[in-house]
Amino acid sequence: MASNDCSSALSSPAEASPAKATVTSPTTFHGTIEMSPQATSHIASASDSLSSTGTSLVNISESPSSLPVLPSTTFGGTDPKTDFPAVLTFKGVSITLENNSVWKQFNGCGTEMILTKQGRRMFPYCRYRLAGLDPERKYSLVLSIVPSDQYRYRWSTTKWEVNGPAEHQAQGLIRAFAHHYSPCLGSDWMGSLVSFYKLKLTNNPVDQDGHIILHSMHRYIPRLHVIPVPEGDVFTPEQPVVMGPESMTFTFPQTEFMAVTTYQNFRITQLKINHNPFAKGFREDGNNTRLNRVTTETQLVVRTDPLPSALKPAELLEPKEEEAVDLSIKNHTVSASLSNEQQTRLVLKPIMSNNGSKHEAYVPCIRGKHALERQSNAQSDIRDSHFHKVYSRIITRVPQEEEKDRTDVGRIHGEKSGRLRLPPPR
DNA sequence: TCTACTACCACTTTTGAAGCGC
DNA sequence: AGCGCTTCAAAAGTGGTAGTAG
Numbered sequence: 001m002a003s004n005d006c007s008s009a010l011s012s013p014a015e016a017s018p019a020k021a022t023v024t025s026p027t028t029f030h031g032t033i034e035m036s037p038q039a040t041s042h043i044a045s046a047s048d049s050l051s052s053t054g055t056s057l058v059n060i061s062e063s064p065s066s067l068p069v070l071p072s073t074t075f076g077g078t079d080p081k082t083d084f085p086a087v088l089t090f091k092g093v094s095i096t097l098e099n100n101s102v103w104k105q106f107n108g109c110g111t112e113m114i115l116t117k118q119g120r121r122m123f124p125y126c127r128y129r130l131a132g133l134d135p136e137r138k139y140s141l142v143l144s145i146v147p148s149d150q151y152r153y154r155w156s157t158t159k160w161e162v163n164g165p166a167e168h169q170a171q172g173l174i175r176a177f178a179h180h181y182s183p184c185l186g187s188d189w190m191g192s193l194v195s196f197y198k199l200k201l202t203n204n205p206v207d208q209d210g211h212i213i214l215h216s217m218h219r220y221i222p223r224l225h226v227i228p229v230p231e232g233d234v235f236t237p238e239q240p241v242v243m244g245p246e247s248m249t250f251t252f253p254q255t256e257f258m259a260v261t262t263y264q265n266f267r268i269t270q271l272k273i274n275h276n277p278f279a280k281g282f283r284e285d286g287n288n289t290r291l292n293r294v295t296t297e298t299q300l301v302v303r304t305d306p307l308p309s310a311l312k313p314a315e316l317l318e319p320k321e322e323e324a325v326d327l328s329i330k331n332h333t334v335s336a337s338l339s340n341e342q343q344t345r346l347v348l349k350p351i352m353s354n355n356g357s358k359h360e361a362y363v364p365c366i367r368g369k370h371a372l373e374r375q376s377n378a379q380s381d382i383r384d385s386h387f388h389k390v391y392s393r394i395i396t397r398v399p400q401e402e403e404k405d406r407t408d409v410g411r412i413h414g415e416k417s418g419r420l421r422l423p424p425p426r
Numbered sequence: 427t428c429t430a431c432t433a434c435c436a437c438t439t440t441t442g443a444a445g446c447g448c
Numbered sequence: 449a450g451c452g453c454t455t456c457a458a459a460a461g462t463g464g465t466a467g468t469a470g
Binding site for chain 3: 114120121123262263269272273276277278279280281282
């Protein structure tokens with residue numbers, strides 16, 4: 001039985017240290033990147049022999065001593081009001097953790113990520129906005145997930161407790177995940193959000209699908225590597241790209257998580273259910289009998305404990321930021337989102353066409369989870385005059401309320417067409 | 427007996443192909 | 449025949465739960 005008090009669900013050998021973001025100089029990170037013909041890649045030191053068969057995968061090899069010092073956070077016990085930085089800047093490059101509010105909510109209770117044999121996506125996943133890159137230069141973005149400390153943990157009724165030393169990382173390798181657009185121009189990275197939603201976690205030590213291999217009951221933290229790619233370089237297994245001194249590593253302490261095979265903290269389960277659209281079937285508004293037990297427990301919690309905002313169902317939260325809004329955008333339809341409190345509006349923005357020329361088009365601005373990916377898809381469709389007409393028609397029906405929402409321009413290179421539909425005639 | 431893990435379940439969302447109408 | 453649009457089923461995602469292994 002999980003404790004009702006989120007703050008009680010903490011136990012860390014390093015809990016006295018203040019949470020602090022780190023930006024790591026690449027000089028401590030020695031490695032190379034290799035890309036397979038299927039855009040598969042890995043990073044390896046010259047002394048390591050790697051076999052990477054997964055797709056969009058990067059293996060990173062670092063000696064433990066070369067790992068940058070990670071911030072010591074109070075895992076699972078952080079005050080939800082802790083002011084985790086949403087922006088890190090290094091050498092003029094700024095990285096914004098776009099879904100910082102969600103990460104902070106989860107971090108307040110001790111984020112847990114499920115590991116499965118076939119691989120499980122992270123939720124929340126790492127989503128960044130970049131600024132300060134050289135627009136004309138190519139960069140690769142790589143996400144690695146490294147041990148946060150050297151302990152193995154166990155869940156003890158209400159909190160995590162140290163349960164011995166960490167298991168040895170196989171072969172000293174830390175797999176990482178290259179963003180599926182890598183490499184790409186700095187202007188492209190800066191013109192859109194960078195989401196690592198495709199990344200999957202597994203506990204299968206012989207995984208061949210390119211997922212990140214982790215140990216359950218261990219703490220990990222994602223790190224974003226921004227790696228400039230020298231002009232003319234082509235990623236091939238024969239021509240690896242060296243992580244040079246210009247590479248940068250960014251670590252957001254609020255993204256730390258515990259790898260588990262089954263959720264241990266009931267509050268994390270509730271947060272996942274409330275925020276993850278795929279888990280809608282477990283929300284309280286349904287008639288799902290499987291929810292009865294959980295629902296009952298939830299109500300008890302609400303009655304007996306003044307919950308921090310992190311623990312309230314999403315629909316009860318004030319939509320301060322986009323992540324707090326629970327959308328019901330069905331089947332990619334613009335009409336659905338229009339009818340749902342006008343959560344879509346269109347903004348005239350310059351976009352890039354296939355041949356590199358720029359023109360203006362109406363860009364859908366959708367609020368809420370997964371909206372940015374949808375916008376990215378929609379962006380590619382704007383190249384099609386048909387969709388331009390679609391947006392033109394819709395915009396005449398939507399009052400453009402003034403709101404703080406940003407309009408995010410998705411990247412269009414290699415993006416598959418999305419499926420935005422006209423609203424049915426009324 | 428307890429803990430960690432796996433397989434399967436029901437459910438939702440996403441995706442892409444087929445079908446229809448012009 | 450080709451294009452634009454809609455529909456629908458399969459694929460892929462989610463957490464819950466029962467069973468198993470150590």
